[in-house]
Structures are given as structure tokens and as C-alpha cells.
Amino acid sequence: MSQSYQGLEAEWHDLFWEAEEAANELPLIEEFLESIGGPSLYVGSGSGRLLGPLVLEGLEVSGLESSAEMVALSRKRWPEAKVVEGAWKDEEGEWSAILVPGFTFQLFENPRLELLRMASRVGKGGRAYLSLFFPWAELTGELPPVKWYSDREIELPDGQRGELWTKHVVIERKSLLKREHSYRLKGEDGTVIREEKTKQTIRFFVDAELERLFKKTGWKVSKEIFDFGEHDGDTVYVTTLFLERS
Numbered sequence: 001m002s003q004s005y006q007g008l009e010a011e012w013h014d015l016f017w018e019a020e021e022a023a024n025e026l027p028l029i030e031e032f033l034e035s036i037g038g039p040s041l042y043v044g045s046g047s048g049r050l051l052g053p054l055v056l057e058g059l060e061v062s063g064l065e066s067s068a069e070m071v072a073l074s075r076k077r078w079p080e081a082k083v084v085e086g087a088w089k090d091e092e093g094e095w096s097a098i099l100v101p102g103f104t105f106q107l108f109e110n111p112r113l114e115l116l117r118m119a120s121r122v123g124k125g126g127r128a129y130l131s132l133f134f135p136w137a138e139l140t141g142e143l144p145p146v147k148w149y150s151d152r153e154i155e156l157p158d159g160q161r162g163e164l165w166t167k168h169v170v171i172e173r174k175s176l177l178k179r180e181h182s183y184r185l186k187g188e189d190g191t192v193i194r195e196e197k198t199k200q201t202i203r204f205f206v207d208a209e210l211e212r213l214f215k216k217t218g219w220k221v222s223k224e225i226f227d228f229g230e231h232d233g234d235t236v237y238v239t240t241l242f243l244e245r246s
């Protein structure tokens with residue numbers, strides 16, 4: 001089952017990213033693409049937040065996105081960027097590289113199958129780019145399980161507020177994080193005008209498991225970057241991997 005973004009989750013996606021002040025993944029994708037001589041496919045290109053700037057720089061990359069709403073946002077904001085509406089499992093093109101940034105890989109049900117699919121779409125000498133996050137806050141209990149907590153808030157352009165509430169459970173033996181989200185649109189007086197709930201299952205990976213998966217599916221790691229190049233301290237939250245066919 002594809003975990004496509006719809007409704008307020010799609011509409012507010014970029015606003016939440018902007019409010020987050022998170023480190024920017026764009027320079028890493030640029031670095032990766034610089035060494036690729038041929039067309040690349042960006043899987044789960046979403047609103048075009050990262051795809052748009054890459055295309056404007058003249059990099060040879062196009063998008064694939066399963067949510068019609070995200071595709072519409074992308075085409076409106078970044079008309080220069082080509083995006084195909086469709087699911088990764090139905091993709092049949094041949095590419096020099098496949099990019100799966102923004103944690104989309106963790107939404108896939110069967111990572112081994114998807115790595116094999118990626119290998120078959122790039123052929124010999126092909127490359128891939130992945131970014132994966134590790135849910136330390138959920139695993140350590142820093143974020144409380146089975147309980148709604150306020151995750152993010154944004155001020156909307158019309159003075160209303162957007163709130164994201166989250167509840168999660170971790171199934172450690174299966175390396176799964178199950179999240180429920182409640183997107184709440186609030187009026188200026190604080191009343192809830194609209195609420196939309198979504199569910200997401202995210203797979204997380206320990207190093208040994210990733211190593212095993214890459215080996216079995218014909219990939220090797222050519223570069224690893226931690227926390228988008230801003231790693232500080234012991235805990236790594238995000239790992240970005242440049243892969244090549246072994």
C-alpha cells in the first residue's frame with residue numbers, strides 16, 4: 001500500500017518544513033548529482049521542495065510522485081520540473097541514478113524488494129541516493145508513546161493556525177514506528193475549524209541490517225553523511241547514503 005500524502009498533510013507539508021529550520025538536504029543531492037552523467041529519477045518528489053531548485057540549476061532530474069495533490073502543488077510552484085504522477089512500483093524507466101531523499105524509502109513496505117527494483121532500474125554502474133532517519137526520541141521515550149503530543153505548529157498566511165498532533169508506538173522487534181497524525185486548522189479564537197487524521201508506518205534500520213540489505217541486493221555504499229553534514233555529538237538522527245551497484 002502506498003503512503004501518499006493527501007489533504008492538509010499535503011497542503012501544509014512545506015510550511016512545516018520551513019518552520020522546522022531543519023538542516024537542508026539540497027547541497028547533498030547536488031553533490032550526488034554532480035557525478036551522475038545521465039537522467040536521474042527522484043522518487044517521492046512531493047511538492048517539489050527539493051526537486052524544483054535542482055531542475056532550476058540545470059541538473060538532469062525528474063520526479064515521480066504518487067499523490068495527485070502533491071503533484072499539483074509541485075507543478076504549480078515549479079512548472080519547470082517534470083513530475084510523473086504514479087507509484088514507484090509501476091515505474092519502468094531506465095535511469096543513471098535513483099534518488100529517494102526525504103525519508104520516503106522508510107514508507108516502503110518491503111525494503112529488500114525496493115532496493116532490487118532500484119538496482120534493476122539503473123543497470124550496471126548505476127547509482128542511488130537515500131536518506132534515512134532514526135527515531136531516537138521515540139525509542140528512548142523522550143517522546144511519550146501511545147499519547148497525543150503537540151508536534152509542530154504554523155502560522156498560516158490568513159492568520160489561522162495549523163497544528164500537527166502526533167501519537168506513536170514503536171514495534172522494536174519489527175523495526176517499525178507507527179504514527180497517527182492529527183492535522184488541526186484553528187481559527188483566530190482557537191476553535192478547531194477542521195481536523196484530518198492520517199496514519200503512517202515508518203521502517204527504521206540499524207547499521208547491520210542495512211549492510212545486509214545492500215549486500216543482498218547488489219549495492220555498496222560509496223559515501224555516508226550524518227545529519228546532512230551538521231552532525232554534532234554521539235547520536236546520528238539522519239544518515240544519507242550514496243550507493244553504487246556492486
Ligand SMILES: C[S@@+](CC[C@H](N)C(=O)[O-])C[C@H]1O[C@@H](n2cnc3c(N)ncnc32)[C@H](O)[C@@H]1O
Pocket residue numbers: 002003004005043044045046047048049050064065066067070086087088089101102103104107
Ligand atoms: C516524506 S514525503 C517527502 C517529500 C519530498 N521528498 C521532500 O523531502 O519534500 C514522502 C513523499 O513520497 C510520496 N510517496 C509515498 N509513497 C510513494 C510511492 N510508493 N511512490 C511514489 N511516491 C510516494 C508521498 O506522497 C510524499 O509526497
